[in-house]
Amino acid sequence: MIQKAFARALGSLGYDMPEDLNWAVGGEAGDGIDSTGKIFAQALSRAGRHVFTSKDFASRIRGGYTAYKIRSSTERIESVVDRLDVLIALTERTVEENTDELHDDSVIIYDGERTMMEDFEAPGEMTALSVPLQRLxxxxxxxxxxxxxxxGTACAVCGFDVSYLDESLEKRFGGKGSSIVANNKQAARAGRDFVAEEVEATFPYDIDTTDSDYVLLNGDEAIGMGAIAAGCRFYAGYPITPATNVMEYLKSRVEGFGGHVVQAEDELSAINMALGAARAGARSMTATSGPGIDLMAETFGLIATTETPLVICDVMRSGPSTGMPTKQEQGDLDMLLHGGHGEIPRIVVGATTIAECFHRTIEAFNLAEKYQTPVYxxxxxxxxxxxxxxxxxxxDMGAVEIDRGNLLQGEDIEEWTNESDQFTPHAATEDGISPRTIPGTAGGAHMTTGLEHDELGRRTEDTDIRVEQVDKRQRKVETAIEREEWTAREFGDGDADVLVxxxxxxxxxxxxxxxxxxAEGTSIRLLSVPYLSPRPDLTAAIEEAEEVIVVECNATxxxxxxxxHDVLARVKRINKYNGVRFDADGLATRITEAIGSDGGSGDSSDGSDERNEASDAETEQEITT
Amino acid sequence: MSSEVRFTDFKSDAQPTWCPGCGDFGTMNGMMKALANSGNHPDDTFIVAGIGCSGKIGTYMHSYALHGVHGRALPLGIGVKAANPDLEVMVAGGDGDGYSIGAGHFVHAVRRNLDMTYVVMDNRIYGLTKGQFSPTSREDFETATSPEGPQQSPVNPLALALASGATFIGQTFSSDAQRHTEVVKQAIEHDGFGFVNVYSPCVTFNDVDTYDYFRESLVDLGEEEGYDRTDDEAAIERIMDAEKEHQGVIYQDPDSVSYGDEHGLENSMADIPEGAPEGATDLVREFY
Incomplete structure (x- = not known):
């Protein structure tokens, strides 16, 4: 493969590949692959090693295959690579699925006593380690x-003390009683001891541990935790891959902070419940994926028109329609920026890392209340x-700041009542931001509606008021542009010719x-953009660069x-839409290719080798809407 | 409770644009009286309105109010009530809003049983869009979109409610102001989802389900000796009786426990600290 060749080329240039361990467990769906992988990931984390996991749900061959992959290092890691060092294969197919990633030093752990694996032979020079898993x-x-x-066997192969598994086994099985935990610890040791007692081969892996303390979490959990930190108290949602974990995280946690989670009957209901709670003054949110955003579009306009603060989270997956529910894509941007009938002022904020899922969630709640607007x-x-x-x-929970915007209490309300003592929730202020009262506040009673309305929130078709209200809602975004720092996250060499x-x-x-x-001699400046609307002004950065390449997981x-459109300049594009995220190896190759290409929109190839694999494959029919 | 609140305190200064003679005037007056009579204050009341002629009600009443998109009034009301159980939440909509585009939400709102009131202004016609058949229109009711009648069974909203696990089912007639007010007040006071279907005649587009029709055909269960509203079999018999229309409280579950009590919802969620809540750091520790 190109990537492999590229990696070898790097090696010959004296570039040190990171000292990472790439480990996986794979088998059929229902084999407990996820929880097995999670136990090992937690153990590595507790051993002070960095962990970055990924999941293979769908198959290149046929449905049913699933794998949990872990990349681990004492150094910080942010990506997957296409190399697999240690593989627990519960089925022969697990090996077939990963042939491209296995290498001569790979170790495959399998149970040769099981009939389905008894004829298994490892490809190439790699080590096939048959362990009687079931018997032990x-x-x-x-x-x-x-x-x-x-x-346990994997620990022995990796030179990793099996006792690191104990804490995660306790976490996983503690609820089932101490004897279950003890049996599992014993089982792990049996797997380790088998290697010491019965296996003559030695293995090239001997991983280090450190004293560092790490937490291990995924993006949905980070969003949920961020929501609680930000004071979110109400969540309504409808299960949908891959956003369901936000709801599952909040359920059983947010109640402890005085909140509540409703599993609604559909997304239409979910967003309207969330809106109702927000009108009642709660920090409120819903999370869904693309299909749910489609269903919520009408209410999105209502939220904006009634000037209600609400956070709507879209955890994107492959579309359109039901698409590939368990596969990666960044295909919803057009909809998030422009979706909905009429013209809807909005704020769109995107997370770029798992930690950013936490930070941007908190920020989204503040932006929603400061500008009384829906935030995607x-x-x-x-x-x-x-x-x-x-x-x-x-x-850092101590660093969390809450800004509730122009929320009025007591005497301030008088200032915003008209001569008939009526509160004016949509007063056309200079900065566009109106006073806000929450129900139960004396003197603040008002209505609002998705119909065009006057400052009292009552329906109007008066042409002047229409213009005034459209302008004031739009002005809030202009105010937000002035008041907030809409910056990109910058990495690499700020003076580089190549801007990604x-x-x-x-x-x-x-x-x-x-x-x-x-390491190869190519410097790059990266601007990773968390603010999708409003956006940072990238004009200067683009004008300064000789090459501008936009990387994203979609086709167009x-x-x-x-x-x-923003800068009136052409950019090069690296796109990927086979359902698999970018990996560092492949991306390095494609950036190199893009730099050398003639340029112009759409010229850069989009990893057609991978795309063909995807289109040839029979993908798993896991319909999860 | 505040005895000084008068029903006119729930009235706004906006002039209704309903047709003269519309049943919605009476329906709304009864709602305002029931709210005042049960000791509510406009500042602590939240009205949610759907789309249709009925949806204009939020404008004509004075309270906190939200006029939503078509069919989603109940989810809005649920969100409001869950976020602040101290608020009196009343949802008002029409037969199109509640039993057609919003029918799915109706089933689930009923079974969730939040302590709120749902008043449906049932005129068996789409009035705001100028006269098309509604889900409660009769099978032979002729309209622009049903020249020979809809030729399909009308929805029986009371049966739908009962089948969905309703704990309070009432039916009233907008022009019987006293009974309408009484039943809506009982729905407000019910600990759970108080559902009241109100016959609220459309004088412009429905010449079948008229004031005269309801006046002549309605049987008042309040006047029927021995009718036990807690007897679900008696309720089924009345609800499924195709020959008669009933008014009054048709069914009430005396053991109703509201969603809020079931889920321990006690306080307004509007009050939050200026930073992360106490105990938030424990959430981080969970991920060790």
């Missing part, structure tokens, strides 16, 4: 623990299913690709279109 699990108390036996909070599947380590200080622009989860893979390119280059 039965000896330890039950066949169900065979995955834990495999984890954008994440994508790659963020939501990835678990990543961070120092706990990254989520991105939004969403691509940031990590681009940064790692940049490290490789830097929606962000690139926006940038071209």
């Amino acid at each position: 699990a039965e000896d330890a108390g039950g066949a169900i623990m065979q995955n834990v036996v495999a984890l 909070l954008v994440a994508d599947l790659a963020l939501s299913v990835t678990e990543q380590t961070y120092p706990p200080e990254e989520f 622009l991105s939004w969403g989860s691509n940031e990590g893979a681009i940064r790692e690709a940049m490290d490789r390119l830097e 280059g929606q962000f690139a279109d926006v940038i071209e």
